[in-house]
Amino acid sequence: GESVGLHLPTLSVQEGDNSIINCAYSNSASDYFIWYKQESGKGPQFIIDIRSNMDKRQGQRVTVLLNKTVKHLSLQIAATQPGDSAVYFCAESKGAQKLVFGQGTRLTINP
């Protein structure tokens, strides 16, 4: 069935360190993956996406890695800042229309 899960529900990192948020997905037919950031009281905000024909994509301070062999997705945030505190969601879909979300990881930044 469709499910997207996360290895850890919470993650605490020191300010300035790199953060790695992991995600496992189960639908091998998924061809599109996306990460969202959700701050308290707000809607999910797009961070970065990747299609299944790629294994890495970089944005500003963020990198998404896709390992289709083990159906694993990760989000790396470089030099984590206090403003990065949020819940992070991975999502998958076939054709980018119907996103299936994971449960979310709460990222906390320690000063």
Place this chain on the structure above:
Amino acid sequence: DTAVSQTPKYLVTQMGNDKSIKCEQNLGHDTMYWYKQDSKKFLKIMFSYNNKELIINETVPNRFSPKSPDKAHLNLHINSLELGDSAVYFCASSQTAGVVFFGPGTRLTVL
């Protein structure tokens, strides 16, 4: 500002009442969605409309009726509200097969 907007932000009502949530996007997207986020932060798609036509209905009770008067608007009407309907409802939009952008959410509390 170009965005997905929805009203109201908060909705508190009694069981059995009927209520509506309105959504508008000025991004020029042709696909709009309703997602539900439960108390554990789990996000799940409810409906998807493409150019005013329903394309996804995720076995949502028929008490929930989406209406799309034009491709920039997708409203959600809920009849006979139940306690279990309490959640945050997010409207979203995208171009076909593009990134999904979310609105700020409507927190519905059924008493």
